[in-house]
Amino acid sequence: MNPETFSGDAVIDAVSAVFLVVGALMSLAAAVGLLRFPDLMTRMHAATKPQVLGLFLLLVALGLQMRTWWVWPVLVLAWIFQLLTVPVSAHMVGRAGYRTKHLHPELLSADELEAVVQQAAGKSGFTDDDGDAVTGGR
Amino acid sequence: MMQLVLTVTAVVLSLAAGGAIIRIARGPSLLDRVLAADVLLAILGAALCIDMAVNRHLNNLMLLVAVSLIGFVGSVTVARFVADRREQPRES
Numbered sequence: 001m002n003p004e005t006f007s008g009d010a011v012i013d014a015v016s017a018v019f020l021v022v023g024a025l026m027s028l029a030a031a032v033g034l035l036r037f038p039d040l041m042t043r044m045h046a047a048t049k050p051q052v053l054g055l056f057l058l059l060v061a062l063g064l065q066m067r068t069w070w071v072w073p074v075l076v077l078a079w080i081f082q083l084l085t086v087p088v089s090a091h092m093v094g095r096a097g098y099r100t101k102h103l104h105p106e107l108l109s110a111d112e113l114e115a116v117v118q119q120a121a122g123k124s125g126f127t128d129d130d131g132d133a134v135t136g137g138r
Numbered sequence: 139m140m141q142l143v144l145t146v147t148a149v150v151l152s153l154a155a156g157g158a159i160i161r162i163a164r165g166p167s168l169l170d171r172v173l174a175a176d177v178l179l180a181i182l183g184a185a186l187c188i189d190m191a192v193n194r195h196l197n198n199l200m201l202l203v204a205v206s207l208i209g210f211v212g213s214v215t216v217a218r219f220v221a222d223r224r225e226q227p228r229e230s
Binding site: 013014016017020021023024025026027028030031032034035040043044047050051054055058059061062065066071074075077078081082085086088089092093095096097100102 | 139140142143146147150151153154155156157158160161167169170172173174176177180181183184187188190191192194196199202203206207209210213214217218220
């Protein structure tokens with residue numbers, strides 16, 4: 001890339017190429033995390049990388065490649081949609097995982113939910129077969 | 139340069155999809171498999187994005203949004219009805 005051909009176009013291409021490669025590496029990081037982490041909660045931590053940051057980087061690269069302004073609102077819409085849905089599904093999975101004991105309690109540094117569960121169990125005096133408090137709908 | 143990027147990202151995404159599929163096959167519990175399937179769907183979305191960026195078209199954008207919606211509905215539904223059927227609850 002000598003100075004005569006150095007143009008804004010090449011810079012945009014280079015930036016979007018870097019974003020594409022880093023965004024793809026996020027997926028690889030999630031796969032490595034899925035394979036190596038010990039329990040569901042830590043795997044959930046790894047799984048959010050391609051869903052939020054990876055998608056962000058790839059959408060920015062796409063917007064840079066298209067070289068038009070009108071695609072940006074559509075891309076922002078796609079990313080915000082992902083931002084709205086990912087935490088809800090992660091919350092549901094994490095809640096179900098805590099209830100069905102998909103975690104290693106010795107790996108947790110703090111378990112703030114346990115006191116709430118104990119309190120709810122004592123208040124209702126009504127537990128399911130695991131000894132968990134049964135509160136209304138999951 | 140875009141062809142090089144396409145090759146590199148294809149290799150990286152293939153490795154990532156392989157890892158997610160291994161976790162789906164091995165995963166000790168249902169929730170691990172749901173999570174790995176979600177990651178596999180995110181990898182598919184990444185592949186759609188890279189295809190659009192390298193070939194400079196926007197045909198897959200609505201498919202990308204639909205894929206994220208399907209992942210949301212799928213994992214919420216499974217998490218709602220999950221039950222613990224493992225032999226040893228601590229094996230994950």
